[in-house]
Amino acid sequence: MTIDVMTTSESASAKKATRDIYLPPERKIVAGGGTAHIVAKNFSIYYSEFEAVKKVSADILSKYVTAIIGPSGCGKSTFLRAINRMNDLIPSCHTSGSLLFDGEDIYGKYTDEVLLRKKVGMVFQKPNPFPKSIFDNIAYGPRLHGVSDKKKLMEIVERSLRKAAIWDEVCDRLDKNALGLSGGQQQRICVARTLAVEPEVLLLDEPTSALDPKATAKIEDLIQELRGSYTIMIVTHNMQQASRVSDSTMFFYEGVLVEHALTAQLFTNPKDPMTEDYITGRFS
Amino acid sequence: MNIGTRKILDRSFTAVGIGSIIVMALALMIVVVPIVSNGIGAIFFTGTIEHRKMLHNEFQRGNIQNLASEVASSDRYRARLYEMLTTFEGELETMVPEKKREYKSQYSQVRTALQALLGPLPGETIPMLTRFKYGQTRWEKAEERLHELLYESKWDNSDADVMGKEYFVSRAKAFEGTSLAPIFPYVKTNIRKMLLPEFTLYWGFITDSSVDSHFFGGIWPEIKGTFFLAIGAMLFAFPLGVIAAIYFTEYAKPGFFNSMLRSANSTLAGVPSIVFGMFGLAFFINTLKVSESKSVIAGSLTLAIMILPTIIRAAEEAILAVPKTYKEASLGLGSTKWNTIATVIIPAALPGIITGGVISLGRAAGETAPIIFTAAVSVGSAIGLADVFSSPTPALSWNIYNLASEHEAAAQIRHVQYGMVLALVTIVLLLNLSAIVLRARISNKLKG
Numbered sequence: 016m017t018i019d020v021m022t023t024s025e026s027a028s029a030k031k032a033t034r035d036i037y038l039p040p041e042r043k044i045v046a047g048g049g050t051a052h053i054v055a056k057n058f059s060i061y062y063s064e065f066e067a068v069k070k071v072s073a074d075i076l077s078k079y080v081t082a083i084i085g086p087s088g089c090g091k092s093t094f095l096r097a098i099n100r101m102n103d104l105i106p107s108c109h110t111s112g113s114l115l116f117d118g119e120d121i122y123g124k125y126t127d128e129v130l131l132r133k134k135v136g137m138v139f140q141k142p143n144p145f146p147k148s149i150f151d152n153i154a155y156g157p158r159l160h161g162v163s164d165k166k167k168l169m170e171i172v173e174r175s176l177r178k179a180a181i182w183d184e185v186c187d188r189l190d191k192n193a194l195g196l197s198g199g200q201q202q203r204i205c206v207a208r209t210l211a212v213e214p215e216v217l218l219l220d221e222p223t224s225a226l227d228p229k230a231t232a233k234i235e236d237l238i239q240e241l242r243g244s245y246t247i248m249i250v251t252h253n254m255q256q257a258s259r260v261s262d263s264t265m266f267f268y269e270g271v272l273v274e275h276a277l278t279a280q281l282f283t284n285p286k287d288p289m290t291e292d293y294i295t296g297r298f299s
Numbered sequence: 300m301n302i303g304t305r306k307i308l309d310r311s312f313t314a315v316g317i318g319s320i321i322v323m324a325l326a327l328m329i330v331v332v333p334i335v336s337n338g339i340g341a342i343f344f345t346g347t348i349e350h351r352k353m354l355h356n357e358f359q360r361g362n363i364q365n366l367a368s369e370v371a372s373s374d375r376y377r378a379r380l381y382e383m384l385t386t387f388e389g390e391l392e393t394m395v396p397e398k399k400r401e402y403k404s405q406y407s408q409v410r411t412a413l414q415a416l417l418g419p420l421p422g423e424t425i426p427m428l429t430r431f432k433y434g435q436t437r438w439e440k441a442e443e444r445l446h447e448l449l450y451e452s453k454w455d456n457s458d459a460d461v462m463g464k465e466y467f468v469s470r471a472k473a474f475e476g477t478s479l480a481p482i483f484p485y486v487k488t489n490i491r492k493m494l495l496p497e498f499t500l501y502w503g504f505i506t507d508s509s510v511d512s513h514f515f516g517g518i519w520p521e522i523k524g525t526f527f528l529a530i531g532a533m534l535f536a537f538p539l540g541v542i543a544a545i546y547f548t549e550y551a552k553p554g555f556f557n558s559m560l561r562s563a564n565s566t567l568a569g570v571p572s573i574v575f576g577m578f579g580l581a582f583f584i585n586t587l588k589v590s591e592s593k594s595v596i597a598g599s600l601t602l603a604i605m606i607l608p609t610i611i612r613a614a615e616e617a618i619l620a621v622p623k624t625y626k627e628a629s630l631g632l633g634s635t636k637w638n639t640i641a642t643v644i645i646p647a648a649l650p651g652i653i654t655g656g657v658i659s660l661g662r663a664a665g666e667t668a669p670i671i672f673t674a675a676v677s678v679g680s681a682i683g684l685a686d687v688f689s690s691p692t693p694a695l696s697w698n699i700y701n702l703a704s705e706h707e708a709a710a711q712i713r714h715v716q717y718g719m720v721l722a723l724v725t726i727v728l729l730l731n732l733s734a735i736v737l738r739a740r741i742s743n744k745l746k747g
Contacts, residue, residue, distance in 0.1 A: 101627060106552070133633030143624035146647055146745035155642070156632040194746060205628070212632055 052077040052216065052246045053098060057112035060093050060102065067093045069270040070112065080238060080247040082261035082278065084254060086298070090270040091250050095218050097121070098248070099135035100128045116216075133160065136214035140221040142201035144193035144208070149185050152193045152204055156212035171211050179207035180237050199230025206237060217241065219249040223256065235260050254294055258282045266290045331724075338721025341516055341714045346499030348373050349418060350436035350515075357429065357510050358503065369495055376492045380482060381421050384410075387479040405451075405473060409482075412448035416441060416486075417493060429511035430708070436515060437714070438496040445490055449483055504718055509693075512678050513702055516715050518722060520681040524595070524692030525726065528674060529664040531599025531687065532606060536663075537656050539603075540610030541645075544652075547611070548618045549640055568608035573668040575605045580672035593691035595682065598674020605669050606659035613655020617648040647745060650738040657734030661727040667696040677701045695723040 051074035060068040068090040075081050083091040093102065100121060102108040114121045121131060133156075144152050153172040154162075162168055172189070176182040181203040185196070193204050202222060209217060219238070223231040238260045241247060251257050257264055258278055265275045266287075274281060274290045285291045292298055348369050354360045391399055391406065414420060418434035426432055435441035450467035471483040486493075507517035543564075551557045579601025583589050589597050621644050629639040645652075667675075675697035682692050702716045703709060709716075 099631065101631065104627070104630070129633050129635050131633075132631055137627075137631040139624060139627060139631075141624060143622070143628045145625060145628065145643055155629070156634075159632065159634050159638060159642075192744075192746065208628075208632065 050077045051075065052117065054115040054118075055112070056115075058097075058114045059111045060090070060097055061109050061111070062105070063107045067270055068097070068267075071272045073265060073272055073275050075246065075248065076263065077246050078243055079262045080242050080249065080260055082257035082264045083248065083250045083267060084252075084257050084264060084293075085267035086293070087252075089267040091265075091267045092220055094267070095220055095248060095250050096137075098216070098218055099132045099137050101137065103128060133212055134214055135216040135218060136209035136212055137218040137220065138202070138205050138209055138222050141225050142198055142205055144196075144201050144204050146192065146194055148190045149193045149196075149204060150189040153208050153211050156208060160212065175207040175211040176204075178210050178241065179203045180233070180240060181207060197230070199226050199233055202226060202230065202234060203237060206234075210241075214245065216246045216248070219247065221250050221252060224252060231256075254282075266293065268293070334717060334720050334724060337714065337717035338719075338724075341718025341721070342501055342504050344499055344501070344714070345438035345496045346501065347434070347436055347438055347441055347494040347496050349434040349494065350499060350501075353429075353433050353436055353510075353515060354503065356432075357515075358507060360503070373493050373495055376489045377417060380413075380485060380489075380493075383478065383482045383485070384413075384420070387477060387482075390478050402474070402477070405470070406479065408451065409448065409470065409479070412444060413486075416444040416448060416490075430514040434494070438494070440711075441490070441494055441496070445486070448486060504715075505722065508680055509678060512706065512708075513698070513715050514708065514712060516718060518695070518698075518715075518719055520679055521693045521695045521698050521719065522722060522726070523681045524675075524679075524694040525664050525696070525723070527595050527682070527684075527687055527692060528598050528602060528670060528694055529660050531595060532602035532663040533656065533660050535600060535603035536607045536610055536659065540607050540656075541614050541652060543607075543611045544614030544618055545640060545645075547615050549636070549644070564608050564611055568612065570605075571668075572605060572666055573671075575601055576669040576672045578604070579669055584673060590689055593672070593674050593676065594689055595674055595687035595692050598670040598691075598694075599687075601669045601673045602663040602666060605666065606663050609659045609662070610655055613658070614648070614652045617651025617655065618644060620651060621647040650741045650745070653741070654734050654738050657730055657737070661730045664730065665696055665723060665727055667700055670694055670697055677705070695719055695726070699723065 053075040055071045055073045055075075057070045057072055058068065059066055059070050071094065083095060085091045096102050097110065097114060098116070098121065102110075110122050116131065116135065120126060145155065147155070150172055153175050154168045157168060157171050162171065173182060173186075176185065181200060184200060185204075193201060196204065202225075206217075206222075223234050226234065235256065238247060238249065242260075242262070249257075249260065261278045263276065264278045264281045266273045266281065266285075266289075268289055274285060274287045276286070281290065282294060285294065348366075351361050351366055351369070355363070355366055387406070391402060394402065410420060414423075414431075414434075416434050418432065419425060435444055449470060451470055451473065452465055453468055454463040455466055456463040469483075471480055474480045474483075501516065504516035504518065505522065506519050508520055509515075509517040547557070547561065551560075579597060583597045583600050584592065584594075589600065625643050625647060626639055629643045630636075634642070674691050675694050676691045677693065677698065679691065679693045682690050686692075699716060699719050702712060702719065706712065
């Protein structure tokens with residue numbers, strides 16, 4: 016990644032300031048002190064026989080930004096997609112152990128995955144707006160959940176676009192097709208579309224890997240804006256990004272959760288030697 | 300492989316490709332040019348006064364005053380001819396029996412040729428069939444008939460080893476010395492005045508009903524029947540096909556049952572259409588009894604079964620081509636499976652689904668075999684919407700076959716056959732064109 020050194024250091028100091036302002040009081044406590052939003056206990060995910068995620072136990076804290084890092088194929092995306100049951104689309108995929116969201120088993124017999132996905136929104140690796148107008152893209156979710164009043168929809172659309180920091184760029188062309196926007200704008204439209212459903216958790220699956228540095232910076236700024244309001248989980252290949260945007264970090268290696276700690280701690284003083292090797296770039 | 304060989308291979312393949320395209324284009328031209336030129340001849344042609352008489356008598360069309368004055372001027376020349384015929388008939392009675400017999404048979408040939416050219420001669424009973432009530436309605440045919448009047452065709456069979464050769468003997472020579480001899484030069488010089496040819500635009504060819512088994516054209520019942528059959532088939536096949544495609548792509552779990560269904564679907568696409576026709580007769584008419592006998596609904600259902608596999612395949616491919624990310628995005632927003640299909644997948648797949656549908660519509664419009672046993676009749680009036688459950692209908696595809704091979708006067712109505720073919724080709728072409736336009740518009744809308 017070729018971000019200008021000046022801007023990085025500048026924005027880093029700016030973010031440090033915002034972090035202090037936006038941190039909810041309980042976040043000042045060490046990891047584990049906040050309320051756990053998502054709890055995994057001996058949670059495993061299998062593709063047919065292959066165990067892609069192995070007996071993961073972790074507490075993901077409410078309103079935290081949690082980054083998931085690790086080399087390719089380590090199961091980090093699989094774990095993320097398990098949280099809103101996106102893996103259901105793969106017929107051979109099944110799980111064991113328990114994964115609780117707000118104390119309820121996500122893979123429980125009576126869990127309504129549609130309701131779950133309403134509360135746990137997801138933004139994907141590749142920007143994937145629908146081939147509809149910008150307005151219809153954002154209003155898609157609210158309409159699904161029964162909002163049909165035009166005025167109310169407009170309110171939701173504006174609020175979501177403002178939250179996703181893209182309102183100023185698109186407010187005069189809401190009726191234009193969303194596919195006409197740039198990749199970075201499309202990705203923020205996707206974030207806005209997810210926010211319009213008012214989820215509690217936001218899952219970001221490598222949201223910047225298909226974007227250029229400038230668009231990446233905007234998405235990172237957006238995550239800063241949203242922190243404190245949502246429980247955010249972000250899968251990323253970019254360790255700088257993880258250290259910039261997250262409060263806590265999980266390091267996966269070959270399906271095993273090697274280390275889960277506050278970001279500052281994990282990047283400066285990793286407990287596990289494997290983590291240290293990875294973040295210092297000895298393997299990837 | 301070195302670069303020189305590679306380039307030679309590339310170039311020679313390009314040459315072969317272009318060559319085959321040119322061959323195909325030429326073949327297409329060879330087929331299309333006569334269809335278009337002769338088909339247009341059914342509507343634009345040089346028509347005689349007999350054509351205008353026919354229009355007036357059968358369809359009450361045309362300017363009566365004009366027609367009356369034309370008939371009067373034509374009759375003046377015809378009266379002179381008929382006078383000469385009467386004179387000759389008188390002369391015939393006075394001849395010696397041998398000569399009389401010889402001339403009589405030749406004279407009856409002359410009369411037949413004159414009838415074909417000018418219509419019934421005075422003193423004859425009016426024929427039952429409309430085609431014999433009038434002379435030649437088209438000028439180019441009148442010229443052929445004129446030749447038949449002027450020359451007797453004979454066959455030279457002297458050499459037993461080769462096929463007989465046709466040769467022509469002038470009738471004027473055969474009647475030399477009798478009072479009939481002058482009529483041949485008379486007809487030859489005055490034929491235009493007797494038939495008054497003029498350029499005609501005959502829209503009635505398309506919009507009229509047929510008179511006397513399409514002898515004069517009139518293909519509206521066929522066009523209407525074709526539309527009813529094809530659109531009826533779509534009404535059944537399109538929704539069913541799209542639903543089946545959705546099941547195959549979104550709901551079906553891989554397994555023995557589904558792979559059987561899929562291969563059955565593929566096999567169905569390859570079944571000969573005549574088999575569908577027999578199936579339609581056996582199943583829809585004899586077993587289900589959707590109608591007492593042939594009917595539009597039975598034909599539509601049969602065509603629907605025939606085009607179903609194509610629609611399923613096209614819709615399936617269109618749905619599979621929708622990016623998986625749309626589905627993920629929609630489900631990720633808390634949409635149900637059905638909602639995702641209805642609001643995201645189907646709209647995105649619509650261009651492909653519609654293209655498949657319209658191509659199938661064109662195929663349904665053009666198929667002959669499935670409707671032979673289930674819906675088609677050779678001659679009939681245009682049916683209304685209320686009749687589709689009970690009555691059969693003429694249809695372009697079937698009537699093209701019928702007129703070209705079964706019709707008792709097939710050789711005399713080539714222009715009608717070509718006109719029908721052109722009408723069918725135009726309809727199918729327009730359908731395909733509309734599919735292309737529709738597809739372009741929808742995908743433009745999707746692209747933004």
